[in-house]
Amino acid sequence: MLVHQPIVLASGWHIPLLLTISLLELAVSLSLKGDLLELSGSTNNKSNCTGKGGQRSDGSCRLEGCQVSAGTPDIVSCLDHPDLGLGECPAKDAREIAHRLRKHPKTAKVTDIIRELGTNPVYHNERWARLDANTNQSSWASIASTWQVLHKHGLYFIPDFMSENDADSIVERLKDLPTHFSNIYHGNFLKCEFRKSTTWDITTDYDVLPKSAREEIGSLTNSNLADFEVTQAARYHPGDFYSEHFDDGPCNHLSNGTNVEGLNSDRMHNAFFINSACDDTPRRSGTFLVYLTGSKEGIGGATYFPRLGVRVPAQKGGAIFFRPTHPDGTLDPMLLHAAEGLESGEKYVIQQWIRNPQFR
Numbered sequence: 001m002l003v004h005q006p007i008v009l010a011s012g013w014h015i016p017l018l019l020t021i022s023l024l025e026l027a028v029s030l031s032l033k034g035d036l037l038e039l040s041g042s043t044n045n046k047s048n049c050t051g052k053g054g055q056r057s058d059g060s061c062r063l064e065g066c067q068v069s070a071g072t073p074d075i076v077s078c079l080d081h082p083d084l085g086l087g088e089c090p091a092k093d094a095r096e097i098a099h100r101l102r103k104h105p106k107t108a109k110v111t112d113i114i115r116e117l118g119t120n121p122v123y124h125n126e127r128w129a130r131l132d133a134n135t136n137q138s139s140w141a142s143i144a145s146t147w148q149v150l151h152k153h154g155l156y157f158i159p160d161f162m163s164e165n166d167a168d169s170i171v172e173r174l175k176d177l178p179t180h181f182s183n184i185y186h187g188n189f190l191k192c193e194f195r196k197s198t199t200w201d202i203t204t205d206y207d208v209l210p211k212s213a214r215e216e217i218g219s220l221t222n223s224n225l226a227d228f229e230v231t232q233a234a235r236y237h238p239g240d241f242y243s244e245h246f247d248d249g250p251c252n253h254l255s256n257g258t259n260v261e262g263l264n265s266d267r268m269h270n271a272f273f274i275n276s277a278c279d280d281t282p283r284r285s286g287t288f289l290v291y292l293t294g295s296k297e298g299i300g301g302a303t304y305f306p307r308l309g310v311r312v313p314a315q316k317g318g319a320i321f322f323r324p325t326h327p328d329g330t331l332d333p334m335l336l337h338a339a340e341g342l343e344s345g346e347k348y349v350i351q352q353w354i355r356n357p358q359f360r
């Protein structure tokens with residue numbers, strides 16, 4: 001059985017590294033003991049069982065590395081799944097997604113397939129929670145005027161946040177640092193989320209991102225360095241991706257009660273209240289993403305905002321900024337985004353999440 005992290009956390013959310021690694025090591029070692037989840041009825045066609053999980057005598061496939069989560073037998077967590085990487089999904093949807101991926105090896109389509117198939121009728125055929133737009137918000141402090149507006153909802157771009165040479169030398173230095181798993185924890189929340197990439201924590205001990213760059217991020221976003229999370233970097237190889245996610249947990253009961261549809265269902269109740277750290281967790285007020293590589297180094301892998309209809313291709317040295325939450329801590333569902341599958345080459349990004357000081 002996979003040891004399930006008993007809190008709701010959005011993807012990309014940083015939790016203490018030691019805890020992360022020890023839980024994941026435990027989970028991986030357990031999954032490697034061969035406790036394969038049998039996903040019956042996935043196919044009768046032998047040629048579709050391409051994963052190492054192999055095929056059962058009735059023709060169905062096993063998904064390698066997938067485990068039923070403790071307490072939620074209809075949710076699977078996939079660790080090191082050859083197609084999906086790390087993530088979590090209702091079993092039926094995971095089975096469908098893996099089946100489709102094996103028939104469509106074109107890596108750029110991964111996030112499309114997860115979006116299309118990872119549905120649940122409770123949420124009106126959307127695979128993520130429906131959140132009401134929060135109409136009663138005070139506004140954020142303004143950001144520097146040097147930003148280009150990619151979408152008036154609040155998606156901004158600077159083409160030359162750093163020079164191409166600086167971006168190249170950061171990539172070189174990253175290669176010498178220890179990596180950790182690009183893990184996803186979101187408790188029992190009903191959705192499909194998968195991520196396949198490599199992540200670094202760039203603490204200030206490592207001389208990778210100069211202090212001047214952090215200060216520049218602070219001044220461009222009108223935020224204090226004291227509110228910065230540990231900077232992270234991610235690398236994508238061909239086939240790597242990060243399916244749609246919000247950069248923070250819904251937690252919309254923080255301000256105005258229960259404007260998450262379906263909150264009264266058992267599973268949602270568990271996700272938000274029993275397994276939830278929402279009540280006292282810090283909230284992210286900003287995501288600052290720097291592209292360390294561009295189209296010369298990698299094809300595909302754009303950052304895609306499906307609800308804004310904006311696709312941002314990686315542009316070396318460029319940066320985007322958006323606010324995943326409103327000032328009162330509630331999620332802004334419009335800022336759902338994904339890193340589309342990389343087709344060839346490599347892609348590196350730096351992620352700087354900034355916290356809302358009201359929720360320390």
Ligand SMILES: O=C(O)CCC(=O)C(=O)O
Nearest residue numbers: 012302303338339349351
């Ligand atoms: O790599 C990207 O383009 C996006 C990364 C991302 O979505 C995240 O770190 O939250």
